[in-house]
Amino acid sequence: MKKIGVLTSGGDSPGMNPAIRAVVRKAIYHNVEVYGIYGGYSGLICGNIKKLELGSVGDIIHRGGTMLQSARCPEFKTTGGQQKGIEQLKAHGIEGLVVIGGDGSYRGAKALTELGYPCVGVPGTIDNDIPGTDMTIGFDTALNTVIDAIDKIRDTATSHERTFIIEVMGRDAGDIALWAGLAGGAETILIPEENYNMDEIADRLRKGQERGKKHSIIVVAEGVCSGGEFAKQLKDATNLDTRVSVLGHIQRGGSPSAADRVLASRLGARAVELLIEGKGGRAVGVENNKLVDYDIIDALAKKHTLDLELFNLSKELSI
Known part of the structure; x- marks a missing residue:
């Protein structure tokens, strides 16, 4: 394989740039040309493709986001859109493709694989919801962003003796809420994987007040409900004075952590090795x-699982 392409798709995550850098430099080290596809699958369809050199990825390892940009592309979900993408790849002589992204990105890579075009998926999403890997690129950085916010909000919660509800991202996965809530000392954590009991939450808050506790932090994963919706439910159940903070897209930004830079470098380089070995249809x-690497179709067939031992620990430590 003498020419490969690389694209980022779906929601951006801190660490995508280090992954791109690893793909480009690993490939060039092995005398393989690399082409950057700008704008995800949308850019692939319209042929927004440029050759990348060593200097193209200089000074990006510390930058958040993705230098290749990203976009949603409903057209690529169709066979016609996928065929247009393959035509562009063939026109540029690109023989294999590295796709960095989350679940939707993997589905696009799976479609290309089934049409006979070799792809390797690299898990880039803050949600940490890709099966087959302990960590996804961007998760650690997003966690640290959320923990920093929790620490700051706790200061004002203490000053005003209030209960603060913090809504975090994660789609249908509760990893960000669970890990950040545990690390930030939240009194209550709500995740999509487990139903919550409002009476139990109200009782925990009441017991805290009885022993002199004047404030609380509640972390709500967006896959459960909105922070505002939960605040209304809590108000009805306890009449507590609450404030809501929705962290939103701040969780996707910022310079990637050391852990994410190393993870992205390892996974990006391994994806190139697989293509050089002639192995397509894989995910790392x-x-x-x-x-590890595994069949990308298997990755989509499996369901992401959350570590419920951590969830139980968080409840034990928040008494």
């Missing part, structure tokens, strides 16, 4: 700090 990940 890390399990127990070891690099």
Whole structure:
């Protein structure tokens, strides 16, 4: 394989740039040309493709977002859109493709694979909801962003003796809420994977007040409900004075953490190795700090699971 392409798709995540850098430099090290596809699958369809050199990825390892930009592309969900993409790849002589992104990005890579075009998926999403890997690129950075916000909000919650509800991202996965809530000492964590009991939450808050606790932090994953919706439910149940903070897209931005830079570098380089070995239709990940790869179709067939031991621990520590 002498020419490969790389694109980022779906929601951006801190660490995508280090992954792009790893793909480009690993490929060039092995005398393989690399072409950047700008704007995700949408850019692929319209042929927004440029050759990348070593200097193209200089000074990007510390930058958040993605230098290749990203976009949603409903057209690529159709066979016609996928065929247009393949025509563009063939026109540029690109023989294999590295796709960095989340679930939707993997579905596009799976479609190309089934049409006979070799792709390797690299898990880039803050949601940490891709099966087959312990961590996705961007998750660690997003966690640190949320924890920093929790620490700051706790200061004002203490000053005003209020209960603060913090809504975090994660789509249908509760990893960000769980990990950040545990690390930030939240009194209550709501995740989509487990139903919550308002009476139990109200009782925990009441017991805290009885022992002199004047403030609380509640972390709500967006896959459960909005922070505003939960605040109304809590108000009806307890009559507590609450404030809501929706962290939103701040969680996707910022310079990637050291952990994300290293993870992205390892996964991006391994994706190139697989293409050079002639292995398409794969996805890369890390399990127990070891690099793994598996069938990308299997990745989409499996369901992401959350560590419920951590969730139980968070409840034990928030008494």
